[in-house]
Amino acid sequence: xxxxxxxxxxxxxxxVDFLVSEFGAVFDGFSAFVYFLVDNLKxxxxxxxxxxxxxxxxxxTWYMAGWKNSIFAVIGLLLxxxxxLWQAFVETLSLVLTAEILVMVxxxxxxxxxxxxxxFNSVIxxxxxxxxxxxxxxxxxxxxxxxxxxxxxxxxxxxxxxLPPLIRLTNxxxxxxxxxxxxxxxxxxxxxxxxxMKVQIPVAKVTIMAGVNQSIMLGxxxxxxxxxxxxxxxxxxxxxxxxxxxxxxxxxAGLVVVILAIILDRxxxxxxxxxxxxxx
Amino acid sequence: xxxxxxxxxxxxxxxxHPEKAIKALKDGKSKxxxxxxxxxxxxxxxxxxTVHKKEIFVLMGLSGSGKSTLQRLINRLHxxxxxxxxxxxxxxxxxxxxxxxxFRRKHFCGMVFQNFAILPHRTVLGNVEFGLELQGVDKEKxxxxxxxxxxxxxxxxxxxxxxxxxxxxxxxxxxxARGLTVDADIMIMDExxxxxxxLIRTQMQDELLELQDKLQKTILFVTHDLDEAFRLGDRIAIxxxxxxxxxxxAEEIVSKPANDYVRAFVENMDRAAVLTAGSVMQxxxxxxxxxxxxxxxxxxxxxxxxxxxxxIDTKRQLKGYIRAAELAEYINKNKDKEKIPFDDSLxxxxxxxxxxxxxxxxxxxxxxxxxxxxxxxxxxxxVVGVIVKGTIIAALSxxxxxxxxxx
Numbered sequence: 001x002x003x004x005x006x007x008x009x010x011x012x013x014x015x016v017d018f019l020v021s022e023f024g025a026v027f028d029g030f031s032a033f034v035y036f037l038v039d040n041l042k043x044x045x046x047x048x049x050x051x052x053x054x055x056x057x058x059x060x061t062w063y064m065a066g067w068k069n070s071i072f073a074v075i076g077l078l079l080x081x082x083x084x085l086w087q088a089f090v091e092t093l094s095l096v097l098t099a100e101i102l103v104m105v106x107x108x109x110x111x112x113x114x115x116x117x118x119x120f121n122s123v124i125x126x127x128x129x130x131x132x133x134x135x136x137x138x139x140x141x142x143x144x145x146x147x148x149x150x151x152x153x154x155x156x157x158x159x160x161x162x163l164p165p166l167i168r169l170t171n172x173x174x175x176x177x178x179x180x181x182x183x184x185x186x187x188x189x190x191x192x193x194x195x196x197m198k199v200q201i202p203v204a205k206v207t208i209m210a211g212v213n214q215s216i217m218l219g220x221x222x223x224x225x226x227x228x229x230x231x232x233x234x235x236x237x238x239x240x241x242x243x244x245x246x247x248x249x250x251x252x253a254g255l256v257v258v259i260l261a262i263i264l265d266r267x268x269x270x271x272x273x274x275x276x277x278x279x280x
Numbered sequence: 281x282x283x284x285x286x287x288x289x290x291x292x293x294x295x296x297h298p299e300k301a302i303k304a305l306k307d308g309k310s311k312x313x314x315x316x317x318x319x320x321x322x323x324x325x326x327x328x329x330t331v332h333k334k335e336i337f338v339l340m341g342l343s344g345s346g347k348s349t350l351q352r353l354i355n356r357l358h359x360x361x362x363x364x365x366x367x368x369x370x371x372x373x374x375x376x377x378x379x380x381x382x383f384r385r386k387h388f389c390g391m392v393f394q395n396f397a398i399l400p401h402r403t404v405l406g407n408v409e410f411g412l413e414l415q416g417v418d419k420e421k422x423x424x425x426x427x428x429x430x431x432x433x434x435x436x437x438x439x440x441x442x443x444x445x446x447x448x449x450x451x452x453x454x455x456x457a458r459g460l461t462v463d464a465d466i467m468i469m470d471e472x473x474x475x476x477x478x479l480i481r482t483q484m485q486d487e488l489l490e491l492q493d494k495l496q497k498t499i500l501f502v503t504h505d506l507d508e509a510f511r512l513g514d515r516i517a518i519x520x521x522x523x524x525x526x527x528x529x530a531e532e533i534v535s536k537p538a539n540d541y542v543r544a545f546v547e548n549m550d551r552a553a554v555l556t557a558g559s560v561m562q563x564x565x566x567x568x569x570x571x572x573x574x575x576x577x578x579x580x581x582x583x584x585x586x587x588x589x590x591x592i593d594t595k596r597q598l599k600g601y602i603r604a605a606e607l608a609e610y611i612n613k614n615k616d617k618e619k620i621p622f623d624d625s626l627x628x629x630x631x632x633x634x635x636x637x638x639x640x641x642x643x644x645x646x647x648x649x650x651x652x653x654x655x656x657x658x659x660x661x662x663v664v665g666v667i668v669k670g671t672i673i674a675a676l677s678x679x680x681x682x683x684x685x686x687x
Contacts, residue, residue, distance in 0.1 A: 180397035183357050188411045188462065189385035198413070202401045 016145055031152045034098065038151050041094035050081050053090075061263060064270035069263075076259035085234065085256050092233035093260060095151065095226070096219045099158035103215050107163050111170025111211070112196065121171065128164040136161050136225050144229050154231025158222040165214035173207030174200050213268040220261045234260075284466065284498045285331040285354060290363030292349055292522075295320035298361045311521045323349040323358070325522045336492060336499040338513030340506060346522035347502045348470055354500060355388050355468060356380055367466070385415050387466050389459035389497065394471035396451040398443050398458065404430065405439040407454050411462035422461075429457045432491070449480040456488070460495065467499045474503065485511055506545060510534075510554050518542055530554045557642050558635030560675035561656040561665030567592045570599060574611050574620045577602060588652045591627055596662035598655050600627035632657050635664065643672055 020027070045053055054077045062070035080089050114121040139160050143153035177200050185195045201208070227235025234253045241250020293301040301320035304313070311322045324346045331337040339347040352358040354365060356372060365372050367387060375383055390411055391397075398407045405423065408430055412422035430439050433453045443451055452472060459467055473481045485508065492499065503509050509516045510530040517527045518538075526538035534554045537543040566584050568577045568591040581589050581604045591599040606626060614620045631645055632655040642654060646669060653666040 178395075178397065180393045180395060181399065183352075184391055184393065184397045184458075185414075186357055187355055187384060187388060187391035187468065188414050189381045189383075189388075190414050191381065194414055198410075199399065203399065205401070 016142055020145055027146045031147045034102075034147075034152045034155050037101070038094050038098045038155060041098060042091055045090045045094060046087065050077075050086055054078065054081075057263065061267055064268075065266040066270075069266040069270075073263045073266075076256075076263065080256050080259065083252050083256075085237065085253060088232070088234045088237055088253065089256055089260065092223050092235065092257070095155055095158065095231060095233055096216065096223070096260075096264070099155045099162055099219050099222075100212070100216055102155070102159045103162050103166050103219075104212065106159075107166035107211070107215070108170055108208070111167040111208075112174060112201075114167065114171040115174035115200075124167070128167060131160060132164045136222055137228075140225065140229050149230040151231050153229050154222075154226030157226055157229070158219045161222050162215040162219040165218060166208075166211040169211030169214065170204070170208050173204030173211070176207065177203045209268060209271045212271070213265060216264050216268055217261060220257060220264070223257055281335075282333040283330050284333045284335075284368065285337075285500070286364075286366040287330070287354070288328050288364040288366070290327040290350070290353060290365065291325055291361045292323035292346075292353055292358055293320050293361045294323055302362065322346075322522045324353060327363070327522075327524050329517055329524060329527055331498060331500060332514075333498055334496045335514040336501055336512050338509040338516045339500065339502045339519060340504070340509040340513075340516050341519035342504055345519040347504075347519050349522070350519070351468060351470060351500055351502045355384060355391070355466075357391075385411075385462070385464070387464050389462050389464045389467040392452070392455045392459055392467070392469040392472040394474050396443070396448075396455045396475075398451060398454050400443050403440050403442055404435055404446070404454050404457075407443070408435075408439075408457045408461050410458055415462075426457070426461050429461045432460070433457045434487070447480075448476050449484060452476065452484060456491075460491075460497075465497050467497045469499060469501045471502055471504065473508065474505065481508075488512065506549060507553075510549070518545065531556065531559050535559070552640035552643060553638050555639040555675060556635060557633045557637045557639065557654075557656045557667060558665070560639060560671050561635075561667050562671060563665050564590060564592070564663060567663075568602060569593065572622070574607060574614075574622055574626075577622075578604070578607050578611060581607070590630075590653070590655060590663065590666065592663050596664075598630075598632055598657065598661075598663050601630040601652055601655075602626050603628065603652065630655060632663070633667075634659070639672060639675065642667060646672065 048056075054074060057077060058070045058074045061073040077089075080086055110124065114124055136157070139157040140153070143157045143160075147153040147156055181199055181203060182195065185199045190198070223231075223233060224235040224238045227233065227239050234257050237253030238250050238257070241247065241253060291298075291302055291305075295301065295318070297318060297320060300318050301314050301322060304318065305322065305325055309317070311325075314320055314322055327350055329337075339351055341347040349358060353360050354367075356365075356375075360373050363373070367383075370383070372380065372383060399410065402410070405426055409422045409426040412425060417425075427439065430436055433456055435450065435453050435457060438446065438450065443454065446454070452475075455472070473484050476484060488499075489512065501509075501512055503512075510533075513530065515527060515529055516533060517524045518533065518541075519525065520541055526533060526542050528536075531554060533542060534546050534549060534551060537546055566580045566586075566589065568580060568589050570591060570593055572580075577589060581587075581602075586604065588601055588603040590601055593599055610623060610626060611620060630653065633642055633645065635656055635658055645654065646667075653668045655663050656665040656667060658664050
């Protein structure tokens with residue numbers, strides 16, 4: 001139909017090549033930083049006896065989400081240890097947590113700025129749509145090119161995939177703060193920073209925490225995909241199960257992913273609903 | 281009276297080309313025409329008024345009349361398009377954002393909103409101390425002040441509650457307390473009681489008036505409810521289409537409505553609740569002094585064609601009322617005497633009311649009143665006038681007839 005072909009593939013490839021060759025040092029630095037985070041988190045958790053970590057997680061679950069969820073966490077984690085997936089569990093947990101920390105560091109400011117600036121919001125909206133609808137596998141290629149194989153590209157791919165919901169829900173939450181509350185703060189002579197810290201973020205907290213919750217869930221859904229580029233953890237066990245048709249082994253790893261998902265979901269969902277005492 | 285807020289020729293146009301709209305307004309175009317021709321929304325047009333220190337000034341109008349917009353111009357939550365807003369001698373339209381923030385902290389007790397607008401994540405105490413917290417007052421000091429105000433507005437014991445645990449009336453007390461905690465003297469209240477049910481509303485109005493007696497703030501109160509406007513307002517500005525069409529006391533507005541719109545508004549008002557004893561009383565033409573002889577008193581009565589006379593001492597304090605018939609009878613009985621001594625039993629006690637007593641209360645007193653008139657006294661208990669039955673009826677019927685005649 002056309003005498004020519006629009007060379008999207010060439011553009012993207014040469015852009016990636018350009019970035020890799022020109023900014024290699026930047027990517028290496030970032031890679032080292034991320035690796036440092038994940039690795040320390042993982043080693044720290046593995047240094048603890050499983051029982052201690054189980055008690056800590058159970059205590060946090062109890063505090064955030066009540067004793068029923070806490071009992072579930074204890075049973076689920078003991079089961080994980082019992083079927084020999086403890087190390088993989090900790091690896092996946094540290095990958096997801098690291099990705100989530102990055103998501104929060106990047107996503108919250110972007111979400112807040114998008115809420116305050118309509119033009120910026122209209123620019124990032126299609127980008128977010130793009131990020132969310134693009135099949136997750138596609139992120140693996142540039143991630144590998146920039147960061148090689150292993151944990152770091154897994155974190156980066158997870159980060160990219162999990163970022164949009166936090167930005168969206170932070171933006172939404174701050175926009176939904178009733179106009180009168182802002183007017184009230186203005187009428188008392190609040191600065192922009194005071195308005196943000198004392199009114200907008202606290203009032204939007206439930207929605208923002210829903211964003212955190214959503215992005216953690218999306219991050220977990222990337223676990224298996226990230227394992228394809230050597231991110232390790234539970235995903236690797238699932239993949240191995242698929243590749244070798246070991247249904248039982250794959251199922252076990254999948255089950256532990258679900259247990260982890262439920263625990264993280266309950267903890268973060270509890271965060272949003274808790275009432276904090278007045279700011280001290 | 282000292283001026284607190286002076287507003288001169290204030291305009292607010294919403295839209296991208298306000299100058300076109302202002303020009304069109306000056307050419308006499310209406311709000312609707314400007315919306316249709318230029319797509320500019322006229323919020324407030326050419327508002328000029330003065331709010332005195334320590335008065336409750338009410339902006340009254342239906343929705344879309346521009347009353348809330350005008351109110352938000354006063355603390356620059358909306359930026360004025362043109363005009364001056366002079367508060368304590370300073371034109372606040374010229375302040376930079378930073379200066380404006382300082383000015384708000386010093387001069388405004390924040391704002392009280394129809395839907396309360398208190399922070400859901402903070403306790404009552406946390407909300408009430410909010411204003412001082414923004415100013416960086418240290419915690420102990422601001423909480424002490426907040427607790428004082430919490431007690432003042434009747435929230436004591438609730439300071440640790442969260443807003444969603446409180447009724448509407450209580451939530452609005454929090455809103456009120458939050459404003460009062462700040463050491464400033466202009467209070468802005470936007471339909472503050474409109475969301476409350478009628479009983480609580482009346483109660484809150486009373487409490488506001490009571491607080492105002494003590495605190496003496498300058499209050500700018502917006503409402504769509506004429507009863508509320510008349511009840512609270514020392515003076516009322518009635519607005520329509522972004523324009524102020526009449527400013528005056530409740531009595532001035534009821535007795536001399538500026539145009540048909542205002543007249544239609546006040547038509548359904550309970551006149552007796554608005555008119556006061558002072559506005560319908562008649563001056564005391566002649567009175568008896570203690571020490572006047574009976575014949576002298578009777579002469580005074582006859583000369584003025586009265587049925588009785590008030591006895592008032594030289595300090596204008598009321599002593600009582602003497603009926604002509606009884607006095608005449610007494611004189612008749614003692615007519616043989618050269619000099620008739622005055623008999624104190626002739627002095628009958630009568631009721632007195634204050635000048636600002638609403639007419640409906642006077643009317644209630646009157647129905648079971650035995651003797652002639654009701655004395656009207658000023659705030660220092662000096663007699664300034666009298667009301668007789670005919671006066672009340674005349675006042676009520678005259679004003680309503682006035683309306684009927686116009687139609």
